[in-house]
Each structure stands twice: as C-alpha cells, then as structure tokens.
Amino acid sequence: MNDSKRHLWPVDPATGEPIPPRAQPGYYPRFQVLSQQAFWDEATRRVVLDRVENVPEIRFFSAAEATLLEAVFNRLLPQDDRDEAHRIPLVPYVDERLFSGKGDGYRYEEMPDDPDVYRLALAAFDAMANELHAKCFVALDVSEQDAILESIHEGRPLGDVERWRLLPARRVFAKLLHDAAATYYSHPFAWDEIGFGGPAYPRGYMRLERGEPEPWESAERRYAWVPPDGKGAPR
Amino acid sequence: MKTPLGGAFEGPSDDAHGLGPMQQLTRPMRRYPPSEIADYVIVGVGSAGGVLLQRLARAGFRVIGIEAGPFWDTERDWVSDEKGSESLYWNEPRVTGGRHPLALGENNSGRGVGGGSVHWAAFTPRFHPSDFQIHTLDGVGVDWPMSYWELKPYYELLEMEMPVAGPARYPWGDPHGYPYGPHPMGAVGNALIRGCTKLGIGVSIGGPVAILSGSRGNRPHCIYRGFCIQACKVGAKASTLITHVPDALRSGAEIRDRCLAARVNVGADGRVSGVTYIDPQGREVEQKARAVIVSGYAIETPRLLLNSACARHPDGLANSSGTVGKYLMAQAGNVILGRFDEPVRMYKAPPAHALTEEFYETDPKRDFARGFAIQTVGPLPIAFAKQMTTAKKAWGWRLRQVMMDYNHWAALGLLGEILPWEDNTVSLATERDRHGLPVAHVTFNLHDNDLKLIEFGKNKVMEVMEAAGAEEVVQEPRYAHLVGGARMGFDPRTSVVDKFGRTHDVPNLFICDGSILPTQGSANPGLTIQALAARTADYLIAQGTDVFQTNKRPLDAPRVRRDLSPPEALGHGVPRLK
Numbered sequence: 001m002n003d004s005k006r007h008l009w010p011v012d013p014a015t016g017e018p019i020p021p022r023a024q025p026g027y028y029p030r031f032q033v034l035s036q037q038a039f040w041d042e043a044t045r046r047v048v049l050d051r052v053e054n055v056p057e058i059r060f061f062s063a064a065e066a067t068l069l070e071a072v073f074n075r076l077l078p079q080d081d082r083d084e085a086h087r088i089p090l091v092p093y094v095d096e097r098l099f100s101g102k103g104d105g106y107r108y109e110e111m112p113d114d115p116d117v118y119r120l121a122l123a124a125f126d127a128m129a130n131e132l133h134a135k136c137f138v139a140l141d142v143s144e145q146d147a148i149l150e151s152i153h154e155g156r157p158l159g160d161v162e163r164w165r166l167l168p169a170r171r172v173f174a175k176l177l178h179d180a181a182a183t184y185y186s187h188p189f190a191w192d193e194i195g196f197g198g199p200a201y202p203r204g205y206m207r208l209e210r211g212e213p214e215p216w217e218s219a220e221r222r223y224a225w226v227p228p229d230g231k232g233a234p235r
Numbered sequence: 236m237k238t239p240l241g242g243a244f245e246g247p248s249d250d251a252h253g254l255g256p257m258q259q260l261t262r263p264m265r266r267y268p269p270s271e272i273a274d275y276v277i278v279g280v281g282s283a284g285g286v287l288l289q290r291l292a293r294a295g296f297r298v299i300g301i302e303a304g305p306f307w308d309t310e311r312d313w314v315s316d317e318k319g320s321e322s323l324y325w326n327e328p329r330v331t332g333g334r335h336p337l338a339l340g341e342n343n344s345g346r347g348v349g350g351g352s353v354h355w356a357a358f359t360p361r362f363h364p365s366d367f368q369i370h371t372l373d374g375v376g377v378d379w380p381m382s383y384w385e386l387k388p389y390y391e392l393l394e395m396e397m398p399v400a401g402p403a404r405y406p407w408g409d410p411h412g413y414p415y416g417p418h419p420m421g422a423v424g425n426a427l428i429r430g431c432t433k434l435g436i437g438v439s440i441g442g443p444v445a446i447l448s449g450s451r452g453n454r455p456h457c458i459y460r461g462f463c464i465q466a467c468k469v470g471a472k473a474s475t476l477i478t479h480v481p482d483a484l485r486s487g488a489e490i491r492d493r494c495l496a497a498r499v500n501v502g503a504d505g506r507v508s509g510v511t512y513i514d515p516q517g518r519e520v521e522q523k524a525r526a527v528i529v530s531g532y533a534i535e536t537p538r539l540l541l542n543s544a545c546a547r548h549p550d551g552l553a554n555s556s557g558t559v560g561k562y563l564m565a566q567a568g569n570v571i572l573g574r575f576d577e578p579v580r581m582y583k584a585p586p587a588h589a590l591t592e593e594f595y596e597t598d599p600k601r602d603f604a605r606g607f608a609i610q611t612v613g614p615l616p617i618a619f620a621k622q623m624t625t626a627k628k629a630w631g632w633r634l635r636q637v638m639m640d641y642n643h644w645a646a647l648g649l650l651g652e653i654l655p656w657e658d659n660t661v662s663l664a665t666e667r668d669r670h671g672l673p674v675a676h677v678t679f680n681l682h683d684n685d686l687k688l689i690e691f692g693k694n695k696v697m698e699v700m701e702a703a704g705a706e707e708v709v710q711e712p713r714y715a716h717l718v719g720g721a722r723m724g725f726d727p728r729t730s731v732v733d734k735f736g737r738t739h740d741v742p743n744l745f746i747c748d749g750s751i752l753p754t755q756g757s758a759n760p761g762l763t764i765q766a767l768a769a770r771t772a773d774y775l776i777a778q779g780t781d782v783f784q785t786n787k788r789p790l791d792a793p794r795v796r797r798d799l800s801p802p803e804a805l806g807h808g809v810p811r812l813k
Contacts, residue, residue: 010632026639038238041468043311047319078632105325105340109332109676146631153630177630181620185638186318194641196582196616199315201468202256203239204458208421211578211642220578220642227632 255470281350417441
C-alpha cells in the first residue's frame with residue numbers, strides 16, 4: 001500500500017493511527033446493494049448499471065479544467081478512505097451534464113448559466129491560489145485548498161474580491177457541492193457505505209418500523225473515525 | 236438469496252402502453268385531423284388538465300390535450316432511482332430571484348402527462364372552510380369568490396377517484412372520513428406521533444394520502460418502497476396519468492405529448508380561436524378550438540398568457556387587470572431533521588404518511604395571522620445530502636461523516652401559509668428558450684407575517700422533534716408547492732378569472748390549475764386543484780354550446796355530476812357515512 005498519502009487518511013481517535021483505505025468505508029461492512037439487482041425492475045437495473053459501468057468521457061472541460069475540478073471535488077467530498085478500485089468518479093458525470101446542455105430548471109438571477117459558473121469558478125480558484133501562494137490550485141497542499149474553499153463557503157473569498165463581483169461565492173460553492181454530492185450519493189458504492197437499501201420495486205420493503213433491516217439488508221456496525229485534520233463532526 | 240423465485244423481473248414483454256404493472260392502454264388513441272376544430276384544447280395534462288380532459292371527453296366533447304412533456308410508459312420510463320428520475324421535472328430554463336428566491340425544477344415543477352401529480356408526495360388534505368375567507372376573518376390576503384361548501388362535493392368525489400387513504404375521522408377543518416383505511420407507520424411517522432403525543436398535540440396517521448392502502452381494480456396497493464416523489468412505478472400512488480387519462484382516452488380524447496404551447500390565438504371577434512404549439516419536430520402547428528383551457532400551473536400559465544400578447548391584448552392575454560403573473564405563492568416548507576440514537580431508515584414507507592393540522596388556524600395569542608401544518612418527509616440520500624449542506628453547513632469529510640449516519644435521521648416538514656403579495660410575480664425574462672420563446676422570471680419575497688409565521692412554525696416543529704427523542708435537531712429553510720399567478724376573484728379589476736375559471740376578458744378562454752388559487756392555506760394544493768377542475772368541468776358541461784357561441788357569463792352553480800367519475804373509481808372503498 002502506498003503510504004505517502006497517510007496524512008490524507010481518516011484517523012482512529014483511540015490510537016491516533018491513520019485508518020488505511022478500504023473497499024467499503026461505512027458501518028455496513030458486507031452490505032452490497034448491487035447483489036440485489038435481480039430483484040429490481042429492468043429499467044432501474046439498466047440505469048444503475050449504466051452509471052457504474054459506463055463512466056462518460058470528458059468532453060466539456062479541458063484536461064486542465066478537469067484536473068482542477070477533480071482537486072476541488074476531492075476536498076468537497078474526499079475519498080481518501082476508499083481504495084483506488086472503489087472511488088466514485090464525480091467529474092465525468094458533471095462534465096456530461098454540462099456537455100449535453102441539460103439544466104436543472106432554473107438559474108438564480110444574479111448567477112450565470114451553469115457552464116459559465118463552472119468555467120469562471122475554476123478560473124477563480126486558480127487565480128486565488130496564484131495570488132495567495134504563487135502556485136496553481138492543484139499544486140497547493142490540502143489545508144491551503146481547504147482554506148480557499150472555506151472562504152468561498154463563508155461568502156468571504158480570500159484575495160481580490162473583485163473576481164467574485166459577478167459570481168456570488170456562496171451560491172457557486174453550493175452549486176459545486178450539490179453536484180458533487182448528487183453524483184456521489186447516486187452511486188451504489190455510496191449506498192453500501194450509508195446502508196441505504198436502494199431500488200425496491202417490485203419487491204418493496206416490509207420492515208417499516210424501528211429502523212430494522214430487511215432480511216437482505218445489514219445491521220449497522222459502527223467504528224470510530226475522525227477526519228485527518230482532526231476537525232470532524234461532533235459525534 | 237440473491238435471485239427471486241422464478242428468475243429476474245423483466246417487466247411486461249408485449250407492446251401495450253404500461254401504466255403500472257397491471258394497467259395497460261390497449262386501444263389506440265383517437266387522432267383528430269389537423270383541419271378539425273376541437274371543442275376544447277387544454278394546455279397542460281397535469282393535475283387539473285387530466286381531470287378536465289376526462290370529464291369533458293366523457294360528456295361527449297371533442298377535446299385535445301397539449302402536453303409539453305412525454306406520455307409516460309411507467310414500466311419503461313420510470314425508475315426506483317433519485318438521479319435517474321430527473322426527466323420528471325420541468326428542466327427547461329427559468330430565472331429565479333427576489334429577496335427569497337424559490338428553487339424551481341425538481342422542487343415544484345412537473346412535465347409530462349400527469350404533470351406534478353406524477354411526482355407529488357400525495358398528501359391530500361382539504362383546505363379548511365376558513366381558507367376561503369381569510370380577509371373577512373383575519374384581515375389579510377383576499378377572500379375567494381366561492382366558499383368551502385361549494386367545493387366540498389368535489390373534494391368528496393376526488394377522494395373516491397384517486398382514492399385517498401386516511402383515518403375514519405379527520406378532525407380538522409370540516410371534519411370528515413376517508414374511503415380507504417390508513418397506511419401503516421414508517422419510522423418517521425412514529426417519531427411525529429411520539430413528539431406530538433408528548434406535547435399533547437393531535438396527529439393524523441396513515442393519511443390523508445392519495446396512495447392505495449388496499450388494491451383497487453387494476454392498481455396494486457402500496458409496497459412501501461419510498462420512491463413516491465420519483466414517480467410511483469407500482470401504480471399505488473394516484474396521478475391523473477393512471478386515474479383519469481385512461482378513461483379520457485377511452486372516451487375519445489386525444490393527447491398530443493411533447494408539444495409545447497407557444498401562444499393562445501385571438502380572432503377578430505375578440506374570442507380565442509385556438510392554440511399554436513411547437514410539435515416534437517420543432518414545427519409550429521395551429522390547432523383551432525371553440526374554447527381553450529390553460530392548465531399549465533403557476534409559472535407556465537402566466538408565461539403563456541404573457542407570451543400571447545397581441546394588438547388587442549398588449550399586456551398579455553386576459554391581463555386587463557394587470558394581475559396576470561402576480562400574487563404568486565409558495566408554502567414555507569422548512570425541513571426539520573433530527574438525529575436519533577437508534578436507527579430510523581427513513582427511506583422506507585411513503586414520505587407522506589402522518590401529519591398534524593393542530594396549528595392550521597389563526598391563533599390570537601400568536602403575533603401573526605394564519606398557521607401551518609407539520610408533515611412527515613422522507614428524503615432519499617441525494618436530497619438528504621443537499622439538506623445537510625445547508626442545515627449543518629457540512630462539506631468535505633464532515634459531509635461524508637454525517638451521511639454515514641443517514642439511517643439515524645428522521646425528517647419532518649413545516650407546511651406554512653405564505654400570504655398572497657403583489658410583488659411575488661412571474662414575468663417574462665429577456666432570455667429565450669430553444670424555441671425562441673421568452674422564459675419565465677420568478678420573483679419571490681417574504682413579508683412580515685410570513686417571516687413571523689415561519690419562525691414560530693419552524694421552532695414548533697423543532698420542539699416536536701426534540702420531544703420525539705432526537706438528540707440533535709437542525710433545519711433547512713425551503714419552500715414547497717406553487718400557486719397563484721392568475722387568481723380568481725369577484726372583481727375583474729383585481730383578478731384574472733371568475734369562480735369557474737373563465738377569464739374576465741375573454742369569454743371562451745378558461746384557466747384551471749393551481750394558478751387560479753387566491754390563497755393557499757397550509758394544505759398541499761393537489762386535491763384542491765383536481766376538485767376545482769372537476770367543478771369547472773361540470774360548469775362547462777352545464778353551459779353546453781353556449782361557451783362556444785355566446786358571450787354570456789352565468790355564475791349559477793352547476794349540478795354535481797357524480798355520474799362522470801371514471802368507472803373504475805366506483806364500487807370500492809368504505810361507503811361515505813352521513
């Protein structure tokens with residue numbers, strides 16, 4: 001295992017030791033939604049399997065933009081606790097939506113269209129990195145990347161504020177984060193991680209109360225972990 | 236066991252049009268030749284349009300529905316998957332703004348035959364009698380040009396036609412019972428019961444929801460799979476696609492799907508002459524009609540009227556009052572999320588399965604008018620993740636960590652009445668859609684009463700969640716539903732249509748959908764929209780050819796046509812006890 005990335009791994013709070021990447025993080029160690037696909041309807045099976053098996057090619061972003069967005073998404077939704085084979089690709093699905101011109105039904109009046117939001121935001125990330133550290137965003141260490149992103153999240157972007165005059169920082173952050181989260185949590189690996197039963201037609205659910213698992217679901221087996229920077233959720 | 240007995244489920248194999256696993260459209264649809272003048276063209280085959288199409292066709296009129304979205308085959312087109320259900324929503328461009336901009340798209344806008352009733356959660360409470368006269372009672376908003384009692388027979392009819400499952404006695408508003416028994420509880424409903432019971436608040440469990448608690452004819456009962464708002468593949472949740480459209484087609488109606496209405500045309504006599512739409516190949520087609528009903532919902536209806544401006548109607552069709560697009564309303568829909576030590580698994584059971592209307596009416600002890608409901612909601616992982624980015628400001632590892640606790644969270648929704656304000660509007664944006672038509676620009680602002688109501692209501696729901704035993708309670712502000720924008724009223728100077736949906740300006744142009752609601756109460760609007768559609772249909776049928784030939788505007792209530800329900804609605808459920 002490549003230990004050079006140990007500083008990016010979540011930490012066991014009891015020992016202070018980094019937890020090595022695994023195929024399936026989360027509290028449902030043997031639960032695999034895809035093992036149930038024979039019980040799904042054909043249309044659902046096709047949509048979910050296509051998502052897993054056919055990762056779209058990058059057609060909207062330039063190679064440099066795709067690399068930069070991947071660095072951003074790696075901070076918005078870090079996957080360093082997953083082994084290489086079980087990481088969930090995010091940039092290709094956002095690229096596909098932007099390339100196909102599919103919108104989500106509205107834009108805020110002070111915001112440009114989605115393709116422009118992405119292009120302008122990526123340029124702004126690099127400009128901020130250059131102004132603050134004389135490096136491009138991808139070359140920064142993760143704490144520097146996080147500081148830039150947190151300042152945008154708070155609506156008080158670091159550096160020259162003029163570059164955010166036509167690009168409302170909080171809304172830009174929310175758009176990127178929502179796109180990343182909607183892609184991550186649409187993947188069966190993420191459903192395994194959080195113990196979500198997934199598609200349930202035509203079989204349905206029968207154990208509706210007390211959070212009980214179906215016979216084919218798994219009970220929760222919790223373990224303690226904190227993010228590598230030690231600043232995790234309170235529980 | 237990794238495979239089902241008898242092999243994997245492949246769905247139906249023949250070529251019939253599937254509406255759920257048991258219901259199919261077998262006979263080909265009637266097609267009117269382009270040269271034929273229809274009696275009625277209905278723009279939008281959604282909650283209202285589906286009911287109108289069915290009633291008018293059954294009464295023998297030649298009716299054509301123009302629908303922007305597709306005519307769904309539920310086995311082929313719908314999936315048990317959040318991301319895979321994006322095509323159910325109105326995803327064409329719109330602009331949103333104001334001090335409190337509304338999220339549109341998946342939040343509140345349907346597209347396709349069945350419209351919003353395809354992806355509603357299907358809570359179907361009636362409005363209260365007080366909702367029809369809040370200006371008289373509370374000095375706010377405006378009174379309706381009709382009373383609850385005029386609409387009541389249609390509430391009863393639609394509760395049978397959908398049908399609605401719920402308790403035998405529903406205590407709020409005008410007390411009544413439901414024709415199908417209540418649903419079993421999911422874990423979120425149990426949390427609502429625990430919290431309310433501890434605080435001495437009454438709860439309605441297992442409904443009212445338009446979801447089958449027992450099989451009916453060619454529709455199976457609910458299987459509690461939790462994907463209600465991703466469209467019900469089971470066919471247990473009512474949508475006009477499966478409740479009214481099949482009978483409309485049997486009765487000779489035509490639906491032209493994937494056709495976007497561009498404008499309503501006005502003849503030299505000042506009456507509307509038909510509708511021009513963009514067909515699936517991108518061509519402009521004119522369909523002539525003796526009368527037109529616009530049922531495009533609260534954004535597309537005002538947009539179509541404004542886009543239909545002509546020499547005779549320079550500010551938009553039927554807009555001599557300047558009211559088209561104004562008094563748009565959404566309900567406060569804050570989501571209150573509570574984390575419990577024990578698992579919840581809120582993805583099981585319909586999101587809608589328990590509620591309380593204990594706080595619905597104006598309470599003089601509070602510092603605002605009107606009130607709110609508290610309802611169960613059951614966000615699936617993507618919706619929940621988005622809520623957590625706001626409610627807990629979570630991103631990065633913190634979001635991953637919170638999401639690993641998805642199965643420990645329960646979600647309740649505030650449903651609060653926001654009053655009608657003139658500055659909440661649908662207008663035309665400068666930008667255009669792919670057909671060159673100006674898109675809608677939605678502006679939304681909360682006012683003092685709304686802000687006080689939301690603050691009080693949000694805190695009350697958080698109190699209920701804490702009383703239920705949640706160890707951590709957070710909330711996300713948001714808005715649910717859309718109504719108004721072409722409101723009904725007595726006075727042609729301050730409203731767009733009369734109480735039957737006839738525009739004050741054009742005698743053979745009608746509007747029937749959520750846009751005509753003058754106020755909205757704190758009840759989900761779907762049932763009321765369908766009930767209004769059945770009532771407008773009875774009115775039009777009673778008027779007969781007068782609508783096509785005269786400019787008369789009688790306002791007498793029509794006879795209630797209980798004989799025009801879809802036949803499969805009759806002979807099931809609990810008989811209504813007087």
